Amino acid sequence: MRSKRRLRWAAIPVAALLSVVLAGCTQQQLQGWLPTEPGTTNNVDRVIGLWVTSWIVLLAVGVITWALIIWAIVVYRRRKGQTGLPAQLRYNMPIEIFYTIVPLILVLGFFAFTARDQAAIEEPYADPEVKIQVFGKQWAWDFNYVDEDVYYAGVQGQADPDDDNGELVESEIPVLYLPVGKTVEIQLESRDVIHSFWVIDFLYKKDMLPGKTNYMYVTPEREGTFSGKCAELCGEYHSMMLFNVKVVSQQEYDDYIQSLRDSGNEGQLGHEYDRNQNLPGIGTPAHEEE
Numbered sequence: 001m002r003s004k005r006r007l008r009w010a011a012i013p014v015a016a017l018l019s020v021v022l023a024g025c026t027q028q029q030l031q032g033w034l035p036t037e038p039g040t041t042n043n044v045d046r047v048i049g050l051w052v053t054s055w056i057v058l059l060a061v062g063v064i065t066w067a068l069i070i071w072a073i074v075v076y077r078r079r080k081g082q083t084g085l086p087a088q089l090r091y092n093m094p095i096e097i098f099y100t101i102v103p104l105i106l107v108l109g110f111f112a113f114t115a116r117d118q119a120a121i122e123e124p125y126a127d128p129e130v131k132i133q134v135f136g137k138q139w140a141w142d143f144n145y146v147d148e149d150v151y152y153a154g155v156q157g158q159a160d161p162d163d164d165n166g167e168l169v170e171s172e173i174p175v176l177y178l179p180v181g182k183t184v185e186i187q188l189e190s191r192d193v194i195h196s197f198w199v200i201d202f203l204y205k206k207d208m209l210p211g212k213t214n215y216m217y218v219t220p221e222r223e224g225t226f227s228g229k230c231a232e233l234c235g236e237y238h239s240m241m242l243f244n245v246k247v248v249s250q251q252e253y254d255d256y257i258q259s260l261r262d263s264g265n266e267g268q269l270g271h272e273y274d275r276n277q278n279l280p281g282i283g284t285p286a287h288e289e290e
C-alpha cells in the first residue's frame with residue numbers, strides 16, 4: 001500500500017514531462033528559443049546543440065530534485081497527534097557520496113562539451129577568403145575590407161524623430177557586408193573603450209579591447225540582414241551603437257565593394273584615429289625622449 005502511494009507521487013512529474021515532450025515541438029522550442037535559425041552560420045547549429053542539451057539535462061535534474069522535495073514534504077509531513085522532532089539523521093554516507101559524485105560528473109560534462117565546442121568555434125581559418133577589420137568607437141563602427149583595400153566609416157545612428165520608442169533611423173545604422181558561404185576572419189579593435197562585437201543571429205560575441213586585437217572566424221551560410229549591437233556597456237550612447245550585417249551573394253558583395261571604391265573609400269581606416277595614442281607598448285612622448 002505504502003510503496004504504491006509513493007509510486008503515484010513519482011508518476012506526476014514523469015507524466016508532466018512526457019506530455020510536454022510528446023506534445024510535439026515547434027522550431028523555436030527545438031532551438032531553445034535562441035534568436036536565430038539553424039544554418040545561419042557554420043557555428044550556429046553547434047551552439048544550439050550545446051544550449052539545448054544543457055538545459056534538457058538541467059531540467060531533468062531540476063524535475064528529479066523538485067519531485068524528491070515534494071515527496072519528502074508529503075510523505076514525512078507531521079501527522080495528527082505527532083509531537084516532538086522526528087529522528088534526526090545526518091551523514092548518510094551513500095547519499096553524501098551520491099550528491100558529491102553526480103554534480104561533479106555534471107560539471108565535468110558541461111565543461112568538456114563547452115571546451116570542445118569553444119575550441120571548434122575559435123579554430124582560426126588558415127587562409128580566410130574574406131578579411132574584415134572592425135573598429136568599435138563611441139558609438140559606431142568602422143569596417144575595413146582588408147583584401148579589397150576599401151573602408152566604410154560608420155556614423156552613430158540617430159533616434160528616429162517619428163518613433164516614440166526611440167528606434168534609430170534604419171538607413172543610418174552602419175552596415176557590414178559579407179559574402180555568403182565564404183570563410184571570414186573578423187579582426188576586432190577598439191578606438192577608445194571596451195566594446196563588444198555581437199551579431200545576434202550568429203550566436204556569438206567578442207570583446208573589442210583597446211590595445212589588443214581579438215579575432216572571430218565565421219562562415220555565414222544564409223543570406224539576409226542580421227542585427228548587430230555593441231554588447232559591452234561603453235558610455236552614454238551605448239544603446240545606439242548598432243549595426244547591420246548583410247549577408248549577400250558574391251555578386252552583390254562585389255557590387256558593394258565597387259560602390260565603396262566609386263565613392264572614394266579607398267584605403268584603410270587604421271589606428272591613427274584611435275582616441276588613446278599612449279597605450280602600453282606605444283610609449284608616451286616622455287618615454288621617446290629617453
Ligand SMILES: [Cu+2]
Nearest residue numbers: 195230234241
Ligand atoms: Cu560599445
